[in-house]
Amino acid sequence: MRKLKKVVEIGKVKIGGNNPIVVQSMTKTKTRDIKKTIIQIKRLQKAGCDMVRMAVVNKDDAISLRRIKKSVSIPIIADIHFDYRLALKAIDAGVDKIRINPGNIGENWKVTEVIKKAKDNCVPIRIGVNSGSLPKSILKKYRHPTPDAIVESMKDAINIFINNRFNNIVISAKGADVRDTIFVYKMLSKQFNYPLHIGITEAGLPFRGGIKSAVGLGILLNQGIGDTIRVSLTSDPVMEVVAAYEILNSLGLRQHGPIFISCPTCGRCEVNLARIARTVESRLKKYKSFMKVAVMGCVVNGPGEAREADFGIACGKGVGIVFAKGKEIRRAKEAKLVDILFEVIDENINN
Ligand code: SF4
Secondary structure, eight states, rough: OOOOOOOOOEEEEETTTTOOOOOEEEOOTTTTOOHHHHHHHHHHHHOOOOOOEEEOOHHHHHHHHHHHHOOOOSSSEEOSSOOOOHHHHHHTOOEEEEOHHHHHHHHHHHHHHHHHHHHHHHHOEEEEEOGGGOOHHHHHHHHHOOOOHEEEEHHHHHHHHHHTOOOOOEEEOOOOSHHHHHHHHHHHHHOOOOOBBBBBBTOOSSSHHHHHHHHHHHHHHHHTTOOEEEESSSSSHHHHHHHHHHHHHTTTSOOOOEEEOOOOTTTTOOOOOHHHHHHHHHHHTTTOOEEEEEEEESOOOOOHHHSSSSEEEEEEEEEEEEEETTEEEEEHHHHHHHHHHHHHHHHHHHO
């Protein structure tokens, strides 16, 4: 059961309440390279990214945000560390949200300046506390960035916002340790009504990072915790969006693009199923419609799974049957099966 949080509007996108879980990513270009940044944002948008964050590390980055904002249609978020003046400039440039980590912005008056500006311009703020940048006083008390230390740091940060009567906030406390991160988010969800941006930070390269993220985010989302997600991967950011939807589709929380099933194969398989599966998965990339496609190796589970999916192939010895919506459509030799499957998909869906 989803834990319903306050709704925060980021441009046209709503986070929290009963709204769909929002998928975010982050550009990996220098933000001041406006052309490259816009191209990357448009690729992310095409992949289904709902909103995008970019690093603002200097004045040139902050100034570039105005042109970037005019050229893209998904909300943009400025990611600010250390220098509160960059946050003020980003708001002036018209960003839809800013993300700050009060732990590294410095004295409270600097955070307060950012809050005032955000309030005047109706710009929401994500408070992103990180285990790697907790205030010295908290580290002294807990010695290490333990989950309790992170939650206390978040409480302190939120208090600055409450004292300034600002509640247009989203909170996050991502960590690289999956179990600690789950623990922290459970505590935050219990204690606060603000929408939660969840993720496993610095998760790694796509294979390991995807698994770590799926474990961490999957457990949280399945307990109703999390309103917006990012899968942080050392890769092209489009992979982050693909992975995010794979997680959300698996849990039935969003319906975006195809769900692909293929059997692991075993000694019963009499076709090159791995090649068939790779080709089908690759050709499915251009489809946006939500559909279940199954590719199965033999008669044991093949016809059953292929029938249950929207579209499927169940193989036999060098041959197979293509199914659509539970019905057997055509029998064909192995070499022809993939083309027939896609002919059938194209006849049945509007992509
Ligand atoms: S569907 Fe057939 S080939 Fe595939 S794993 Fe099951 S028994 Fe083996």
